[in-house]
Amino acid sequence: MAVPLPIDMGYVTDVLYRLLTTPSPTGHTGDVVRLCCAELERMGIPYELTRRGAIRADLKGVRSTPDRALVAHVDTLGAQVKMLKDNGRMELVPIGHWSSRFAEGARCTVLTDRGPWRGTILPLKASGHTFNKEVDSQPVTWQQVELRVDATVANRRDLEERGFNIGDIVSIDPQPEFLENGYIVSRHLDDKAGVAVMLGAAKAVVDAGAALPVDCHLLFTISEEVGSGASSILHQDVAEMVTIDNGTTAPRPEQQRVRRHHRHGRQHRPLRHGADPFADRAVPGAEHPAPARRLPLLPLRQRVRHRGRQRHPHGAGLLRHRRFARLRAHPRRRAGKPGAAAGAVPAKPAQGLRAGLRGRYRPVRLNSLQRGRYGGRRGTGPSSRTGSAG
Numbered sequence: 001m002a003v004p005l006p007i008d009m010g011y012v013t014d015v016l017y018r019l020l021t022t023p024s025p026t027g028h029t030g031d032v033v034r035l036c037c038a039e040l041e042r043m044g045i046p047y048e049l050t051r052r053g054a055i056r057a058d059l060k061g062v063r064s065t066p067d068r069a070l071v072a073h074v075d076t077l078g079a080q081v082k083m084l085k086d087n088g089r090m091e092l093v094p095i096g097h098w099s100s101r102f103a104e105g106a107r108c109t110v111l112t113d114r115g116p117w118r119g120t121i122l123p124l125k126a127s128g129h130t131f132n133k134e135v136d137s138q139p140v141t142w143q144q145v146e147l148r149v150d151a152t153v154a155n156r157r158d159l160e161e162r163g164f165n166i167g168d169i170v171s172i173d174p175q176p177e178f179l180e181n182g183y184i185v186s187r188h189l190d191d192k193a194g195v196a197v198m199l200g201a202a203k204a205v206v207d208a209g210a211a212l213p214v215d216c217h218l219l220f221t222i223s224e225e226v227g228s229g230a231s232s233i234l235h236q237d238v239a240e241m242v243t244i245d246n247g248t249t250a251p252r253p254e255q256q257r258v259r260r261h262h263r264h265g266r267q268h269r270p271l272r273h274g275a276d277p278f279a280d281r282a283v284p285g286a287e288h289p290a291p292a293r294r295l296p297l298l299p300l301r302q303r304v305r306h307r308g309r310q311r312h313p314h315g316a317g318l319l320r321h322r323r324f325a326r327l328r329a330h331p332r333r334r335a336g337k338p339g340a341a342a343g344a345v346p347a348k349p350a351q352g353l354r355a356g357l358r359g360r361y362r363p364v365r366l367n368s369l370q371r372g373r374y375g376g377r378r379g380t381g382p383s384s385r386t387g388s389a390g
Helices: 009-020 030-043 156-161 189-208 322-329 352-357 367-372
Strands: 047-049 055-059 059-075 076-086 090-095 107-112 115-121 146-147 169-172 211-219 238-243 261-263 266-267 304-306 308-312 344-346 363-365
Touching: 009 030, 009 189, 009 238, 030 047, 030 055, 047 090, 059 189, 059 266, 076 238, 107 146, 189 211, 211 352
Parallel strands: 059 211, 059 238
Antiparallel strands: 047 055, 055 211, 076 090, 076 169, 090 146, 107 115, 107 169, 115 146, 261 266, 304 308, 344 363
């Protein structure tokens, strides 16, 4: 039975603090990569850098294949300068997906070509003394916030003279707090906490001299927040991989409400999510459930006549619908013509898709329901419009 290795939590918290205080928004990860490389060198773990700057470290095992991998990302959320405004402030766009409501009031660092500048992200209407209730009613978008740099700037020219440019990356201050009860509160724990845990596990393996059953690769990615994770640095022979990252929770969505819809003159109820449409019509022992009783209405070109009745082409019974009955049993003035069968209505001449009648009149006998609807009392049904008597 494997014995758990002791983890040096003092080392984990120390390296986590150094990771958090090292700015590393996606696109500016050089400093944090150098920090991780220094830790790997201190532990004697060999590593290599990819052309993009990600880290692949190797812990040798008894066998080299099939190998395993652990992956965490060193990049964090951030922002980028989108526009230098005429009032001396800067419009931002997010790096990664996060809401501007969490950026309001944040202290930050603008990483320019001439060096870092400090500043604050504030909404356009920040002062309650000036804008009153509008500070609470303004929308929550990145167009509604701006970066105010800690320098005397009044216009765009002042910003350009100090080295600010469109595309400069903005690092958000993490503001870490290591509380006495063990809680750690900070921005960017996604995923610097995972990086610290992975380094702590690697240190435990090295300090204990444990023999791993197979090779294990430690992968540090640099652009996970914008969609490029382990696939860009994964070894070809890796059979198992564990991702060390944050896991967010969310409430379970309510089931969709069943709504009534009118379609072709009928009311249909859409199925709830996950409901079985044939749950109440299944045939015991059958491989497939029985078909629904009512089949969907079909275009005229798909309807066929069989012995004077409208049938579904799939052979599932008569289609009882007023529109169908009119097509095959609409009263005509020729109903009273000598030679017509009693209670029958001659069919329409062959037209289009009904060419199967070959231009002949074919008597169609009506049942009692159809005679009452189409050939009965005056003032009801199509018979009142044609003047036909039942």
